[in-house]
Amino acid sequence: MVRGQRSVAVVGAAQTPFGTRPESAPRLLRDCVREVLSSVDKGIAPADLGAGYLATLGFGGWQLGDAAALLAEEAGRPSMPTVRVENACASGGSAIRQAYHAIRSGEVDVALVVGVEKMTDLTSRRRRFWLGVSGDTEWERLAGLTFAGVYALMARRYAMDHGPLEPALAAVAVKNHANGARNPHAHFQKVITAEDHDSSPLVADPLRLYDCSPVSDGAAGVILARRELAARFTDTPVYLVASGGGSDHLALQDRESLTSLRATREAAQEAFRASPFLPKDVQFAEVHDCFTIAELLALEDLGLAPRGGAGQKELAGDTSLGGSLPVNPSGGLKAKGHPLGATGVSQVVEIFQQLRQAAGPRQVPGAERALAHNVGGSGATAVVHLFSR
């Protein structure tokens, strides 16, 4: 099997609305599985599914062990091999990566990948806990450094290296909210202005409220299939053409840089090494903007903007829907929402719809090649996937 070929197809994808949802984690899972199965153009039977991958960090505290078995049950094939994958906020992308490997291995023909998280009904202490556990425990969480604080440190260093930052951060927030306003599944469907951003309260200097992605509930799912089988399920599959992964030290203090995520760079390198196209050929990207600063770092680490130059691209409108390289047309984590385990899968739901020209008012015209970038914690893990029509 040759790397970088269209060996794996996405044949179905769907998500629940993200936001403050009344449903429990098991119910979000159930609703999502139904939506995903019915998203397959020519239909799919439970018996068609060869394996299931569940991405979740806390599953709403409901079933912390063996939750993956629920995926088999809800898919109507209780004996289907399943596994839970957890890489903090990169759990979704990592689950897709496992499914990609399984299909390319020849051991699995069709895989169901679902990410789910239920966060808003947790008490504030538990919510802080489930967010905090993804950063370094010893040197960060137990020392009192919050997750926003970690990214604030990166933002401060970035501003020291590259000059005034707030206008660029505002541009990211304004753009992602504008995109979210066109996404009926987004947590926030509200346009904001740079003034709204600049006058929002500081959360961790220099990051303001509108620099932070929200705490969301939701689930997202995709169905991957061996290329040769795709036509059984749809005439317009999307191809997952390359996968890359990377890690880094959990604690910021141990890393080479505060303004570049090595995990992202490694993941992008692995993906582009296998890809039939280059970074310059990417037509839009869903990147991990858990904070606005993270979108700038992502563009640079992915090779989509020069070092220190991502802010300028954002300010120039290049990353907007009508720009030369739309970033986060879905609204991103910032506006679409960030239900941890669901996030990386939801990025692929967006790409599936965009590459099938079915993204409605937020369609990137004629999009044929896209990138998904999912980060765990403050950059200790990252996954990059590349897609084409």
Added chain:
Amino acid sequence: MVRGQRSVAVVGAAQTPFGTRPESAPRLLRDCVREVLSSVDKGIAPADLGAGYLATLGFGGWQLGDAAALLAEEAGRPSMPTVRVENACASGGSAIRQAYHAIRSGEVDVALVVGVEKMTDLTSRRRRFWLGVSGDTEWERLAGLTFAGVYALMARRYAMDHGPLEPALAAVAVKNHANGARNPHAHFQKVITAEDHDSSPLVADPLRLYDCSPVSDGAAGVILARRELAARFTDTPVYLVASGGGSDHLALQDRESLTSLRATREAAQEAFRASPFLPKDVQFAEVHDCFTIAELLALEDLGLAPRGGAGQKELAGDTSLGGSLPVNPSGGLKAKGHPLGATGVSQVVEIFQQLRQAAGPRQVPGAERALAHNVGGSGATAVVHLFSR
């Protein structure tokens, strides 16, 4: 690539001692990684490692999100792609399955798989929680059914169907303790008698103290490599020739049977479908004996004993070290110990040593083909792997 061929090799394997350990989860991880890397006959460099898989359920409560990144750090290759895999007590076997798929896909050449759990220093409430979360939450855990209680229900039904059970359960306990007494890494290295078993206190009728695996700390790791690369690392690799997985409903009440785990049957079917050898060719097995009754169910579901006939095999000594089909020569979960995430990996450590004729006083003479069987929760997930020299 043809299924069931020797496409993946085990080129290194090691574990920490299991038991009540003074080390923290991160330290157990560190110690294990060092041992595994130095177990490779011809040496291995961090740069040789292509991916890391961490199996853990709670990681001692230390780093509940993104803990897999620690594996990259400890392996001396901080940028290595890593992922945490969790399938309750089948996390270890499931992690090996992910690595097997990744290598067979051609995307990864060499993979490091480590399972780790730190349980004994948890408060009793937290320990109960981490054990309990692997059973069904709604109908079992929250209703007060303990994990021993779940298996006690299976044992009672088994006795109703197949007659008096206690002698067979005692035989399992006595045999696994005898094997554990020959394993310097076992939690319990103490021979017991059937009388010891029969006079031990009831935990959940009919299961007694000596029917239950202990709460253990420990870590275990293996290195898998693409077959073609094995000779770089060792002249005596062991081959992982087939992998199977299966799931089932979390709650007992939803299952087809109380005395047969469908997840195990499905996993065994998938593995043997791909295997170059048949169940009758298996020369010894490491099976998931979290309770003595589980070993009987395993033998029957794996096709290694007739339905209702496993007890007779145990009583006849067939499963002892000198018998026709030694089962759990390592001592099994019962005596070697059961540090959840480490358990499934440790089974493969034992098989690696046995198939290399390096298991010392517990060596199965001339062993060439073996089976590993790892169960999650009370049978909601299961993984079966087959090995040959």
